[in-house]
Amino acid sequence: MNRRTTLAGVVALATGLTLAGCSSSDSKPxxxxxxxxxxxPVSDMAAGFLVIQNSGGTSDRLTSVTSSLSDDITIHETKNQTMRMVTSFDVPAGGELDLERGGSHIMFMKLKQQPKRGENVPVELHFEKADPIKVDLPVKETTYNPKKQ
Structure with missing residues (x-):
């Protein structure tokens, strides 16, 4: 009997851990x-802009961006008209991260080539929790600034 009780306890514990693991996957980014x-771009630098929407129940962080366009890509925030490099951006649960002109953005330095209007620049966004996301940045005219809706 003692052996059965121990085995039943182990099975119950394993089942509980498995169920706990399943329920936590429901709240991922x-x-x-x-x-x-x-x-x-008009020089050997360029900026990228986009919105990352998170409809999941858990926040995440954009930690880096990679692209064949440059080996030197950083993320910057602009506050009080001052730009500074940061190591990550929050992507809140049920919210969004808005990288826009005059605000936070992706900075490409030492471009390997000059992308022209109408082309697409492939980038890969890297996150703390979620898998990387591949995105094409359409190259627009130099003064392009979409209207907020």
Whole structure:
């Protein structure tokens, strides 16, 4: 009997841990990118803009961006008209991260080539929790600034 009780306890514990693991997967980040673009660069630097929407129940963090366009890509925030490099951006649960002109953005330095209007620049967004997301940034005219809806 003692052996059966121990076995039953182990099975109950394993089942409980398995169920706990299943329930936590329901609240993971669910990320989607919209409104992506890059103004046509006029030097060996460029900026990228987009919105990352998180419809999941858990927040995440954008930690880096990679692209074949540059080996030197950083993320910047702009506060009080001052731009500074940051290591990550929050993507809140049920919210969004808005990388926009005059605000936070992706910065491409030492471009390997000059993308032209009408082309697409492939990038990969890397997150703390979610899998990377591949996005094409359509190259727009230098002064492009979409209206907020």
């Amino acid at each position: 669910e990320l989607k990118v919209t409104g992506a673009f890059m103004p046509q």
